[in-house]
Amino acid sequence: MTAERRNDRGRERNRGGSGRRQFSQQAPSQRTRTADPARLVAFEVLRAVSRDDAYANLVLPARIRHHRLDRRDAGFATELAYGALRGQGTYDSVLSRCVDRPLERLDPAVLDVLRLGAHQLLSMRVPPHAALNQTVALTRAVVGAGPGSLVNAVLRRVAEQGLDAWLDELAAEAPDEIEAAAIRHAHPAWIVRALRQSLVAHGRPVSEIDDLLEADNAAPVVNLVALPGLGSLDEALDAGATRGELVEGSALSSGGDLGRWAAVRGGTLRVQDVGSQLVARAVVAAPLSAGGNGDERWLDLCAGPGGKAALLGALASQRGATLLANEPAEHRAELVRQALRPVPPEAWSVRAGDGRTLGGEERGAFTRVIADVPCSGLGALRRRPESRWRRMPQDLAELAPLQRELLDSAIEATAPGGVVGYVTCSPHPAETTAVVEDALRRRRDIEPLDAGAILDAAALEPLGAGHPLASGRGTTAQLWPHIHGTDAMFLALFRKLPPSKES
Incomplete structure (x- = not known):
């Protein structure tokens, strides 16, 4: 080896692209x-x-x-x-x-x-x-x-x-188009299959799957809600947020440390997906029957961590109603209390207990009930980036009995003439239309309401224009991130029938 390739300590120099090695400009230390x-x-x-x-x-x-x-x-x-x-x-x-x-x-x-x-x-x-x-x-x-x-x-x-070159290389070795889509769009293959099935179940063409997967991967805009009668959007708008086009009192922000805003610290301005805002407002907007006993008591059966409960509590306070927010885990029940603190205390209370028993304990006590049940969260993958890799196909089967029991409890807790809202942040038919159809098949004390029409009425502009919301029996509604810019929230609405009208 020639001397020119060694330094004065006899160490070989680093070779560059020409074959001659070059010294690093920095010592490791x-x-x-x-x-x-x-x-x-x-x-x-x-x-x-x-x-x-x-x-x-x-x-x-x-x-x-x-x-x-x-x-x-x-x-x-x-x-x-x-x-x-x-x-x-x-x-x-x-x-x-x-x-x-x-x-x-x-x-x-x-x-x-x-x-x-x-x-x-x-x-x-x-x-x-x-x-x-x-x-x-x-x-x-x-x-x-x-x-x-x-x-x-x-x-x-x-x-x-x-x-793109990496994706082409990896997708070329995939055994089928679903596995290839899983690689290109960074979703587990079972979720790609589940979302394809969900599109078809809700009357959408399966060709939308790429758009749906891309929407899951888009950085979500922060959705804000000013609690009705309590909060204001002024601070958010002054900071560059824009008014939401779908829901009253909502705004869209590019993010940042929202905790610096006084309204956020005070709890009257909150982060909440516009889809969640819409389904809560739809439950409140659904008409009670003429024979109802007045719009007095509302129930949020699965309230944690409290986003919907805060919005419902503010709306209840405006209408002279009261809200009971139920959450089984005590630490999450405390989060619900914190979320509700800006709302006048006479308008709400929190119960820490199993929602499946509440219907039997307070049978027929509520005029409006929302059951936003635990689900796979397949409709909120864009906001929970890690969840797609945590969930497993068996989660759907394990959650199904709980979802049915909670819906039954919600129905039992509803007064004749009152309204029940069944909500999931998943579009999967096992968690949505299958649960609804099972309830309608088993029970004679409920009738379905047109959730799509009521959701449209609760929004600032029609959501279904050119993109029908109806799914299943034609009475449920499904929102989509690639169409509506919301999480994929599902909503079914029922009216509780008086005993004489049960069929």
Whole structure:
């Protein structure tokens, strides 16, 4: 070996592209080991999700405040964390081509760093050198110096081609179009099948599946609601939010630390998806029968964590009614109490108990009842980026008996002439139309109402124009993120029949 390839200590120089090695400009001891704060926040969110089974939307704001990120860095951290979580399955498929061992054998923290690096390289407008350097620096700061070389080598392989080329390569090896769509749109294959089935069950063409999956992957706009009679949109509008076009008292915001707003801190301005606002208002707008005993007591059977309860409580207060908010878990019942605190206390109360027993305990006591039952959450995947990788097909079967029992309890709790709303944030027929049809088949004390028409009446503009809401028997309604810009909320409305009219 020639002397010119060695330094004065006899060490070989680094080769460049021409075959001649070049010295690194920095000694290993001088390379940065300090994590960029925005990337550190994203890493902490991914670790909380994968290690602690936490929810990203709850962890992220706290970490942003802890690290005192400004608006720009908070936006970067949000896109990085949510994007890496949404695309986890696709990024893992790419990474598996670039790592010399099964991904499950990697340190989980290193795998989370690699996911963050892959998202920056493939789906963000981050220069490749910055994505590589900062991700390696993050690795050294939070995991250790040793794994930094591995992360650097793997991400260099990831960066050899763009996302489209990776997707083409991976999809070409998929066994069928569903598996290919799962790779291209970063959804588990079983969810792709479930959403295809859901479209058909609700009268939509299966050809909309790509649009639906893309809507799931779009960064959601923050939806706000000013509690009727209590809150104002002024602070949000002054900060750049725009008035919502679908629901009275709603606004759309690009996000940031909303906790800085006085109205948000006071609870009179709240974050709530417009679909959730609509179904709550539809239950309130549904007409009672002429023989009813007055619009006095309302029930939110599954109230936690309290978003709908706060809106319903404010509406009840305006109408001189009272709301009972029920939640089985005491810690979540406390969240409901906190959500309702801005509402005059005489308009609401909270019960911590099993909703399945409430109908028998307070039979016929309520004129309006909403049962927003626990469900798979397949309609809210865009707002809960980690949930698509947590849910399993068996969740649908396990939830079905609970959903039916809660609907039965809601019906028992409703007074003759009163209204029951059955709500899910899932479009899957096993959780929506199948539950409704089962109730109508078994019971003679309810009749279906036209949920689509009532939902339209509750909105500022017709939701069904060109996009029919009706599904199932033609009386239920289904919202869609790719059509209405909401979570995929399902609504069925029933009227409780007097005993003499049961058929």
